[in-house]
Amino acid sequence: MAEGLRAAATIARRDLRSRLRDRSALVTAFAAPLVLAVILSVALGGPDEGFETTIALADEDGGSLGEGLREALAGGELAEIVDVVEVADAGAARRALADGSALAALVVPEGLSESLASEAGGDLLVLRDPDAGLSGDLATAIAQGAANEIERGRLAVELAVAAGALPPGQGEGVAAAARARPAALALVDDDVEGGLSGAASYFGPAMAVFFVFFVVGAGPQSLLRQRREGSLARLAAAPIPRGAIALGTAASVGALAFLSIATLWLVMSLGFGARWGEPLGVLALAAGVTAAAMALTTFVATLARTEEQVSGWTSIIVFTLALLGGSFGALPPALEPLSLATPNGLALRGFVDLAAGGGLEVVVVPVAGNLAFAAAAAALAAPRLHRLVAP
């Protein structure tokens, strides 16, 4: 066991050393993601093209509470990213969500100001379009934040789901999930950024996640090359367990993936004012998506016969996942559920939530999702894994 780990460490060091001397590996791990992240940030993150959302406000009450909400939404940084459309009542708010003219809605029921004043309490409704995905989440968080701002602690904020948008029962989950993310609110007030730094906070992680697949995909590919060149035979003749070959290679590309992500993180933060948020969360997301990428690319390599097949198939799959996952820009809201089925989309969701000021809890689902993805791909790869390290 100890001998095997020692051998794996020896193999990992050798592999990493070769990789760091390979220009194309360096381009994949460092130059390409940085250049693309900068280009996309500058191109899509012009000063006026940051995050924007529309919130419908139905003030059935017409009292002081509605007035306060209006002011909260129109004040400070929120004014730059939120458009408020006034609608007549809850029904109109639901219609605005349904036709997409708003992504979240605040409903102040009639008499709420009064009942609050009389200490009787009452509900302010926050509605969201469950299909609006991430944009809906943010709009909801902003709306909730505004509500909290004016009635901190006194108001039960209830999240309802736009009528008919979700099958019964599922709405509960959405509501619960939204309630479970109070930290997002704090961030809404202070930290949601538009412009270049906002784009850099998005495209930095987006490119990091995209290129991680190529970085770790080079691992199984290098095993195939070593088989063709014969060095794998030499490893197989050495008194080491075969598992050490796989483990060492995985450790090497895993380390390179972390270096790649860390470099993007550093450069985008120092150079472009990006804020990726909670460092532990960033690390956890990086680990999750690296595991998923490793298992997926290994699975692809176990299916293919030649290195050309592997790199061809890997490219197609990685580009598809990146497009679906929003690495080149968020998908239209309707496609966002699909996006969350990809490792890229999951990780990006986590990165966006972290950048928006979320705590570690916002990465739990993305990291767990990616680990589950990794486990599934690893299970598929397992029966043929020995082929990769056989000489």
Next chain:
Amino acid sequence: MSASSAPAGPPGPSRPARARGTQATTGPEVVLEAAGLRRAFGDLTAVDGVDVRIAPGEAYGLLGPNGAGKTTTISMLCGLLEPDDGAVRVAGHDLAREPAAAKSAIGYVPQEIALYPDLTARENLAFFGRLYGLRGRALAGRIDAVLDIIGLAPRADDRVGTYSGGMKRRVNIGAGLLHEPRLVVLDEPTVGVDPQSRHAILESVAALSAEGTAILYTSHYMEEVERLCDRVGIIDHGRMIAEGTRRELLAELGEADRLDLVVDGDAGDVAEACRGIAGVVDAAAADREVTLLVRHGRARLAEVVATVASAGATLTSVELVEPDLEAVFLALTGRALRDDG
């Protein structure tokens, strides 16, 4: 390859001057013992019941044409490939049950250049040495010693990718010697190598053998095996068709001589026609060359020349060659050992 290992005297690798006669088949002590090795790939039985025994310090040559099963046999001996049948013991350890102990006794030199081109020769050697448990000073000392043996100390810190083919071959061999194995297995180590490097490689193998390392050497170059090896196994279509010392194998030929003809015309027809000559034991054609095994070859020469003409070909050259392993292979199989130069 180092100056110190080059013997004074006649050119060409010299047979080490040490007591011969320790025969694996008779001595109780063996470094390698393989019995009944068999391996099939689909319908093709690449190795079909091969036995090999090699004594400490013995140089054993495995000779056979392309595709005979040499690499497949070696792969099973070194633990790269599971045999379908048969067992291997190395230095007293069963390869299947104690793979680490058995593999530690072998220095494997693959047929391909199995090195990392991005790394220097020294880094390559250090890597493979570590896989065999060498560390620290012991490792550094062995790397220097091996660099000396392969004569590449001055270029040790250049990347292997910048080396010539012959230099790569030498590092390839060096990587199998780091842990001072009791048995060094070399799979066609001189393929595609310039004559000078080839000479140097044969020299260093001879030196290893002289120091008491057991050698398993495969080749389809008969001369190399004749020069280096104490004992030779001839393998064809996955079967060991003959085994013994050079003298023992040549004795199987009886009195036959080898006649090498080069003809203008159909070599196959010529070989066919020559089989009819009295005293011709065997005839094989390859390209424009015809190889004959003839009893009392000199006396039959005139008849051979006439037969070539009657087969509609012109004789370009004819050579009477002393019997060698090539002739043994021809006698055993009716085919030439190899069809390249």
